[in-house]
Structure formats: C-alpha cells, structure tokens
Amino acid sequence: MSEKRITARERLRIHLREARRTTDSPIVEAQLIAALDAWEDLPPIPLQECPVCGKVGLPERISNHECDQPIQL
Numbered sequence: 001m002s003e004k005r006i007t008a009r010e011r012l013r014i015h016l017r018e019a020r021r022t023t024d025s026p027i028v029e030a031q032l033i034a035a036l037d038a039w040e041d042l043p044p045i046p047l048q049e050c051p052v053c054g055k056v057g058l059p060e061r062i063s064n065h066e067c068d069q070p071i072q073l
Contacts, residue, residue: 007060013039 006014016039020032048059053067 007045007058009039009042009045 013036016032016036020029020036023029023032045058047056048062049056050062050065050067055062055065055067057065
C-alpha cells in the first residue's frame with residue numbers, strides 16, 4: 001500500500017506499531033500500547049459520497065479520487 005493511498009489514521013497506526021516494535025524501553029512500550037488501545041477506541045469515520053460520480057468512501061479518499069464520470073451541467 002503506497003503512502004499516498006493510506007489515510008492519516010492508518011499512517012498513525014503504522015507509526016505507533018513500528019515505534020512499539022523498535023523500542024527498548026518498557027515505559028515507552030506501555031505508553032505506545034495505551035496509544036494503540038486509544039486508537040482502536042476511536043469512532044469510525046463516516047463515509048462520504050462523491051457528488052459527481054457517486055463513489056462512496058472515506059472523506060480524504062473521496063477528495064483525492066479521480067471521477068469516472070465528467071461533471072454534468
């Protein structure tokens with residue numbers, strides 16, 4: 001999965017997990033575990049529909065997608 005295709009939320013989880021994997025400090029690991037638990041408790045992001053083509057997805061993906069249909073006037 002390319003950096004451009006993942007959401008900020010997914011990128012945050014990747015960084016938290018990598019930090020947990022590489023830390024040598026039990027105190028830091030405990031804090032990272034707590035941060036990952038808090039991440040898991042976040043409410044889901046509501047999906048959004050593209051007003052042009054009707055695709056449904058996460059808001060940051062919809063804002064960056066290329067519509068299959070031209071804008072109708």
